[in-house]
Amino acid sequence: MNSRAVDHVETVLRSQGEESETKLIHVARNSLGDLRQRLDQQSHRFALVSVTQLTRDASARPNIPADLNRIKPPPKPPIFHGREDLVQTIVDLLLKDETCRVPLLGAGGIGKTALVTTILNDERVKKKFGENVFFLSCESLVSASGIILALASALGLQQDAGARQAVIHYFSSFKYVLLALDNFETTWDSDDRAEVEALLAELAAVSPQSLFVTMRGALRPAGVDWTDCILDTLDPLSLDAARRMWMRIAKKVDSKLDDLLRLLDGLPLAIMLMAQQGQVLSSSELLTAYTEERTSLLSQGAAGRLTSLEVSIELSLNSRTMQAEPNARKLLSVLCLLPDGIPMLQLNHMLPSMPHAGRSVRVLLHAALAVNKAGRISTLSPIREFMLQKYPPEDADVADTRAHFTGLPQLMDRLNGPKTEALDILLAEFGNMNTVFLHFWRDSPGPDAVEGLLEATLNLAQFSVLTGCGDCMLLLRTASISLDGTGNRQGAAQCLQSMGNALPVLKNRYSEAMEKLEEAKATFEAIGNRWGAAECTQRMGDVLRMQNRYEEAMEKLEEAKATFESIGNREGVAQCVRRMGDVLYMWSRYEEATEKFEEAKVAFQAIGSHGQVALCCKVLAEVFMAQHKTAQAQSLLHQAIDIFTSIGLLEEVHYCRSLWDELQGPRGLWAPARRLFRRLRGRPHS
């Protein structure tokens, strides 16, 4: 808006052309008065925004506690029949001294997940691997980084560009480790396949680690020396195993059961869906219903070979309980948009236009079309795929779901403080948001929706950078393409800018980040958004600093500062000066760094940006500590602690207190080493 105001003055001045000087001065004075008023409003806004911004600055990452529960294996399936030999073979392999790498392949619903969880819960396996058995569902992960970040965040490891090394190092540190990557096809089928295979090869090469990958289909990922004995797709269940499975669920048997089971091709998911109905219907009734359903599907033009799973799902959808509660099918269709499911307690809030959602959930659970995992209701991926193809959610439900999820990133404004409910929600819903937004962009959102969706997308991307909880690259790329296609160059450039912000932090990809920022900057310049252009230049300075290219970094920051100055953006100027201080500090040019931080501090003071003033005090204290200037350091820490306390940034208060303790304690090797480590990681403020 500042740049718009200045541009307005320029336009007015130019439009006067050869007019008399008096008129020109008069008009210019009015316009400048207008400009001053707008700038005043803006600086007030900046003062407010800067504190919020501070919480979004990579310098103030929310502290994400490790949560091993996210990668602990699910309990073993309560019902599991057949495959005794296969389980024995794999367990024997695992118990050997050498590591094994097993791909479990086959159609959706054939029982890959059930098999792997049975093995991971085997007593002999548990005895050997102890706590070091990890299970990651890849259903909402669309890149290699997504896998790494999910592991790193659950394990409480570093969640930035160093995450990959940290994860590999973590797994290497045990005598025995077992890692299972479930639904790996989602990640493997993404644009990122080469990277995903490279990561898998790296994980497979970790010496003490055995690896399982479950994947839909018959193809194994390349690059891994898979253990020879189990390379084929999983066999269907034998008739005997299918019968036992049926008995456990339906609890009754009759003469037609075998005929029915033969139709189900030994596919456990199909058997389970039918057995659920077998509780109320006889096998003969189901057999007739199955044949009718199949014929009816074929007459409706069902393409290709109709699988037993497709017929079984249809039958379940048409069952009496499902028919009695029409909203249940609607709800199932909505669930299919959400790979991570929904907390039951959120249902009414999320789908206000769907009455009796609780009743629908019960019906879906009863028909075994949905499962309840720790209070979240979700559906298995083969069912999800079928539904999305055949019964996609209705427009109104899609709209409700999108509205709910596009609203969630606003919770970022509530991330202040140590551990908040907002943080828990954002972490739990990250995969869903990523997926919902991705579909939304692919669906060519209308002009009314674009603004909100873009804001949510950018916020989510920023959250992923702050927390390292996941990867938004595909989302940003898709959004940028969609926006470009509709001529929204500003939006497209914002997405590129966001990619440029994230790439160095999450992926260590500096040159790619520079390219994106250059491209975004060029677009911002072309459409006259100098503020955006200056932000990109500033970020390029950061990226160069991260690569220890200090001279070039200073040049970029000077350039950005000049642009911010020319559009009167005092916040931007102060940020550039502070960043120059960062560069000089890392360059060990302490006196010049001190000057820059002092200058930035004054500039932030002038615009009332208290949090930033405190950050300057903190880093100045560090610079003084590096030079053993204890008294100055103490005084600045005092100031920083006072301000951080007054604005409630308790994490920062703790950090400053720890610096204070370092100053009091014996000057051992540890404290300077820690600071050096922080600097090498390129985040002098964190």
Ligand SMILES: Nc1ncnc2c1ncn2[C@@H]1O[C@H](COP(=O)(O)OP(=O)(O)O)[C@@H](O)[C@H]1O
């Ligand atoms: N051997 C088995 N015995 C009994 N039920 C099984 C068996 N294998 C799978 N199931 C059940 O069938 C359904 C689909 O199995 P799942 O492992 O999710 O398939 P996949 O992972 O191959 O898509 C699940 O409800 C599961 O509990």
Ligand SMILES: [Mg+2]
């Ligand atoms: Mg599975």
